[in-house]
Amino acid sequence: MTSQPAPAARISIELGDRSYDILIGSGLLGQADAYEGLPASTSALIVTNTTVAPLYLAQLKQALAGRHAQLHEVVLPDGEAFKTWETLNLVFDALLGHGCDRKTVVYALGGGVVGDMTGFAAAAYMRGVPFVQVPTTLLAQVDSSVGGKTAINHPLGKNMIGAFYQPQRVICDLGTLATLPERELSAGLAEIIKYGPIADTAFLDWIEAHMAGLRRREVDLLAHAVRRSCEIKAHVVGVDERESGLRAILNFGHTFGHAIEAGLGYGEWLHGEAVGCGMVMAARLSQRLGLVDAAWVARLTTLIAAAGLPVVAPVLDVADNAGRYLALMRVDKKAEAGEIKFVLIDGPGQATVRGAPDALVREVIDASCAVA
Amino acid sequence: MTSQPAPAARISIELGDRSYDILIGSGLLGQADAYEGLPASTSALIVTNTTVAPLYLAQLKQALAGRHAQLHEVVLPDGEAFKTWETLNLVFDALLGHGCDRKTVVYALGGGVVGDMTGFAAAAYMRGVPFVQVPTTLLAQVDSSVGGKTAINHPLGKNMIGAFYQPQRVICDLGTLATLPERELSAGLAEIIKYGPIADTAFLDWIEAHMAGLRRREVDLLAHAVRRSCEIKAHVVGVDERESGLRAILNFGHTFGHAIEAGLGYGEWLHGEAVGCGMVMAARLSQRLGLVDAAWVARLTTLIAAAGLPVVAPVLDVADNAGRYLALMRVDKKAEAGEIKFVLIDGPGQATVRGAPDALVREVIDASCAVA
Numbered sequence: 001m002t003s004q005p006a007p008a009a010r011i012s013i014e015l016g017d018r019s020y021d022i023l024i025g026s027g028l029l030g031q032a033d034a035y036e037g038l039p040a041s042t043s044a045l046i047v048t049n050t051t052v053a054p055l056y057l058a059q060l061k062q063a064l065a066g067r068h069a070q071l072h073e074v075v076l077p078d079g080e081a082f083k084t085w086e087t088l089n090l091v092f093d094a095l096l097g098h099g100c101d102r103k104t105v106v107y108a109l110g111g112g113v114v115g116d117m118t119g120f121a122a123a124a125y126m127r128g129v130p131f132v133q134v135p136t137t138l139l140a141q142v143d144s145s146v147g148g149k150t151a152i153n154h155p156l157g158k159n160m161i162g163a164f165y166q167p168q169r170v171i172c173d174l175g176t177l178a179t180l181p182e183r184e185l186s187a188g189l190a191e192i193i194k195y196g197p198i199a200d201t202a203f204l205d206w207i208e209a210h211m212a213g214l215r216r217r218e219v220d221l222l223a224h225a226v227r228r229s230c231e232i233k234a235h236v237v238g239v240d241e242r243e244s245g246l247r248a249i250l251n252f253g254h255t256f257g258h259a260i261e262a263g264l265g266y267g268e269w270l271h272g273e274a275v276g277c278g279m280v281m282a283a284r285l286s287q288r289l290g291l292v293d294a295a296w297v298a299r300l301t302t303l304i305a306a307a308g309l310p311v312v313a314p315v316l317d318v319a320d321n322a323g324r325y326l327a328l329m330r331v332d333k334k335a336e337a338g339e340i341k342f343v344l345i346d347g348p349g350q351a352t353v354r355g356a357p358d359a360l361v362r363e364v365i366d367a368s369c370a371v372a
Numbered sequence: 373m374t375s376q377p378a379p380a381a382r383i384s385i386e387l388g389d390r391s392y393d394i395l396i397g398s399g400l401l402g403q404a405d406a407y408e409g410l411p412a413s414t415s416a417l418i419v420t421n422t423t424v425a426p427l428y429l430a431q432l433k434q435a436l437a438g439r440h441a442q443l444h445e446v447v448l449p450d451g452e453a454f455k456t457w458e459t460l461n462l463v464f465d466a467l468l469g470h471g472c473d474r475k476t477v478v479y480a481l482g483g484g485v486v487g488d489m490t491g492f493a494a495a496a497y498m499r500g501v502p503f504v505q506v507p508t509t510l511l512a513q514v515d516s517s518v519g520g521k522t523a524i525n526h527p528l529g530k531n532m533i534g535a536f537y538q539p540q541r542v543i544c545d546l547g548t549l550a551t552l553p554e555r556e557l558s559a560g561l562a563e564i565i566k567y568g569p570i571a572d573t574a575f576l577d578w579i580e581a582h583m584a585g586l587r588r589r590e591v592d593l594l595a596h597a598v599r600r601s602c603e604i605k606a607h608v609v610g611v612d613e614r615e616s617g618l619r620a621i622l623n624f625g626h627t628f629g630h631a632i633e634a635g636l637g638y639g640e641w642l643h644g645e646a647v648g649c650g651m652v653m654a655a656r657l658s659q660r661l662g663l664v665d666a667a668w669v670a671r672l673t674t675l676i677a678a679a680g681l682p683v684v685a686p687v688l689d690v691a692d693n694a695g696r697y698l699a700l701m702r703v704d705k706k707a708e709a710g711e712i713k714f715v716l717i718d719g720p721g722q723a724t725v726r727g728a729p730d731a732l733v734r735e736v737i738d739a740s741c742a743v744a
Contacts, residue, residue: 042709085457096528101707124496124533126705127523128614151499156468161496163535242500333498335473337414 008034009223011230013146014238015166022146022170022230026219029109029134029173030059032066038168039130041103044068047091047118048109049078052136055179060109060134068105072098076114081267083113083153085161091121095129102126105168111137111184112144112271116159119150123165133167136176138188138222139272142195142229143250145170147237153266157331158258164242172230174222186308187272189214190253192225193303194279195232198249198343198351203228204303211306248334249351252343253279256313259328263316276309277368282342284364285356291346313368321369322362329361380406381595383602385518386610387538394518394542394602398591401481401506401545402431407439410540411502413475416440419463419490420481421450424508427551432481432506440477444470448486453639455485455525457533463493474498477540483509483556484516484643488531491522495537505539508548510560510594511644514567514601515622517542519609525638529703530630536614544602546594558680559644561586562625564597565675566651567604570621570715570723575600576675583678620706621723624715625651628685631700635688648681649740654714656736657728663718685740693741694734 008025028034044064048057053075064071074094076087095104106129108118115133122131133145151162177185189211196204206224207214213221233250240247257278260269269277283297305311317324326340334341339355346352380397400406416436420429425447436443446466448459467476478501480490487505494503507517523534549557561583568576578596579586585593605622612619629650632641641649655669677683689696698712706713711727718724 085461089457092526092533093528096526096532096703099702099710101709102705103708124492124535126532127521127534127536149499154464154468156465160468160498161464162499163496164499330471331468333474336475337473338471 009227011227011234013166013234015241018148018166020167020169022172022234024141024172024174024223024226024230026174028171029056029176030063032063034171035064035067035132038067038132039103039105041068041105043070043072043098043100044105044107045091045094045098045100046071046073046107046109047076047114047121048073049076049114051078052110052114056109056136056176060107064107070098072100076117079267080113080153080261080271081265083117083266085152088117088121088152091118092125095121095125100125100129102129104129106131107134108132108145109134109136110140111135112140115140115145116150116162117152119148119165119167120152120162123150123163128165130168133170135170135172137180137184138177138226139184139191141172141226142188143191143233145172146230146233148241158262158266159333160331172226174219174226177217177222182308183270183273185215185217186276187270189307190272190276190279190304190309192229193307194250194252194275195229197279197283197300197345197349198252199232199236199349200228201349203232204349208303211303215308248341248353249343251334252345252351253282255329255332255334255340255342256281256325258332259316259325260314262328263324264314269310269314273310276304276307277311277313280304280311281313281364281368282344284368285342285361286344286346288360288364289344289356291344291352312370313365315369322365325365326358326361381599383599383606385538385606387613390520390538392539392541394544394606396513396544396546396595396598396602398546400543401428401548402435404435404438406543407436407504410439410504411475411477413440413477415442415444415470415472416477416479417463417466417470417472418443418445418479418481419448419486419493420445421448421486423450424482424486428481428508428548432479436479442470444472448489451639452485452525452633452643453637455489455638457524460489460493460524463490464497467493467497472497472501474501476501478503479506480504480517481506481508482512483507484512487512487517488522488534489524491520491537491539492524492534495522495535500537502540505542507542507544509552509556510549510598511556511563513544513598514560515563515605517544518602518605520613530634530638531705532703544598546591546598549589549594554680555642555645557587557589558648559642561679562644562648562651562676562681564601565679566622566624566647567601569651569655569672569717569721570624571604571608571721572600573721575604576721580675583675587680620713620725621715623706624717624723625654627701627704627706627712627714628653628697630704631688631697632686634700635696636686641682641686645682648676648679649683649685652676652683653685653736653740654716656740657714657733658716658718660732660736661716661728663716663724684742685737687741694737697737698730698733
């Protein structure tokens with residue numbers, strides 16, 4: 001970290017009786033007062049993974065020691081490949097094994113995979129127990145921990161089994177970003193960049209201007225990026241919690257991206273890497289539909305590359321690459337009666353969700369892959 | 373059936389934007405107009421089991437043929453022992469394998485196990501698709517299909533993993549009760565009897581007066597029993613959808629009952645049989661706490677026996693039977709910080725949820741089991 005920590009910020013997600021706050025600041029994770037006002041309970045379970053546990057589990061346990069008489073933990077294997085029912089069951093085994101009840105608070109300490117799985121476990125255990133997100137990756141802080149989407153993967157599709165289930169609070173400790181591997185930082189930048197094209201051109205300008213500093217992890221820049229991302233997400237989720245309309249725009253880059261993740265095998269590319277490349281592809285599709293011009297696509301592609309993200313898509317099938325992409329995208333949750341719906345850009349800071357002719361999509365895939 | 377079919381009745385569950393109707397009548401399952409007004413979709417999936425499929429699947433498919441261009445089915449193994457993640461995954465495999473999307477309507481055709489699993493699958497698939505309950509057992513018609521409790525079992529506890537997720541409609545075809553095995557009919561009567569002590573003494577009197585006719589499956593009697601049970605359940609669920617208070621009274625007999633089911637191994641006793649015996653035990657505990665008198669307990673026990681249900685509890689552990697019951701009951705969803713909460717009767721048609729001293733509970737278990 002090269003500059004002074006920013007003071008903690010607080011952003012509210014307004015969802016009636018499911019409303020909650022996002023706290024953003026340096027060192028929050030280990031501060032007992034970050035958890036004040038959350039449900040008290042005799043027992044609590046911290047869910048984390050083998051990578052994060054040695055770094056932050058002790059800090060979190062210390063901060064929570066005064067809140068729960070029985071503080072249990074379960075340490076999962078790390079990675080998207082483990083976002084499965086088998087791993088989720090380890091959480092249920094821990095909850096039942098420790099005699100956790102309906103009041104037990106569950107804490108998710110880790111990145112997007114830990115947060116998504118813990119959230120779904122909390123949603124389903126005894127039909128719902130309270131949970132708190134303590135995201136330790138940039139991607140989780142700016143996107144996956146906020147908004148209540150929880151899920152596990154199915155071999156045939158990403159995030160296919162899950163729940164809309166809101167946390168009681170999201171505690172974003174910017175200090176945890178210091179230990180993040182370079183690839184994970186870039187993956188988080190993909191979701192930050194996403195908010196520009198779909199909602200805020202001024203933010204896109206700001207990201208461009210500060211990309212070098214963000215990659216150097218200047219804490220005031222990270223603080224602003226996390227805060228602005230959460231503000232945009234809070235607004236969108238507040239309008240459309242269960243994705244009956246607007247919320248789908250948050251999936252910019254995700255239709256192509258999910259196909260990359262599933263096609264390569266979960267965990268081969270990071271989710272953020274696939275989304276980065278997917279945004280390039282969605283931008284190109286927008287251009288072919290006459291919604292944006294080539295210069296805009298080039299600008300976005302340059303920014304995504306500058307974030308350290310891949311902009312050349314992988315070949316998923318040497319015999320019928322475009323066909324494989326299309327087949328994988330047809331199981332996307334936005335698809336309707338077999339028609340793939342894409343999040344496309346149709347103006348500055350403005351997204352639209354619509355279908356596109358297969359022939360155009362094939363052209364984009366051919367033009368985006370390393371080998372056609 | 374020994375009398376004329378009653379005309380279809382309609383009961384509304386009032387839950388704001390999650391409100392829905394229960395239709396009750398003979399022959400409804402195969403009538404296309406019973407499904408009118410439900411969400412239209414290109415594809416639909418019927419979930420049923422190996423016992424029900426040969427009896428009613430063709431009828432349901434015919435009734436739905438005009439509503440869905442693609443009508444898929446998945447036939448699960450039958451029984452509580454299969455209320456597991458492995459079986460649930462067969463539903464997800466079918467949904468994804470057939471390319472089902474967020475608009476796909478899922479129909480649960482069967483008893484409580486099919487309904488609970490299908491409801492949870494619908495709640496979790498793509499974070500929620502619409503589903504319709506078509507209960508074919510008495511127990512499912514009077515209890516499990518109504519109110520939105522969905523779940524699967526975990527080896528350590530019954531219904532531990534699930535969701536509150538309301539159906540779009542419940543279609544109770546009284547005609548299906550004609551093919552119900554005797555044991556299943558009695559199991560359904562247990563949940564009907566339940567509504568008397570907790571909510572409606574006049575209904576309890578009526579059940580007593582008509583038990584012989586109910587067991588002879590007189591359709592006007594069954595129609596009244598199903599309707600009155602659904603009315604009481606609709607009221608309770610409308611007041612407290614997510615069981616933060618009142619709804620727990622619907623679990624009368626279930627704390628002891630779940631221990632019997634888990635202790636014997638799921639499927640050994642039917643759920644309704646365990647609840648029947650569990651009500652006797654809960655009544656005895658109420659008596660020992662001075663809430664009801666011995667004559668009332670004897671009356672309820674006689675009625676439960678008259679329904680063809682067991683009133684002598686099984687021994688779960690020859691070495692420490694009461695200890696085994698207590699251990700199993702401590703993982704009940706109503707337990708808090710290790711204290712078991714019982715639904716007890718404390719006046720005519722009135723239930724209360726409270727703890728009880730272990731010593732008293734042990735006395736009840738010892739007095740209720742075949743061999744102490």
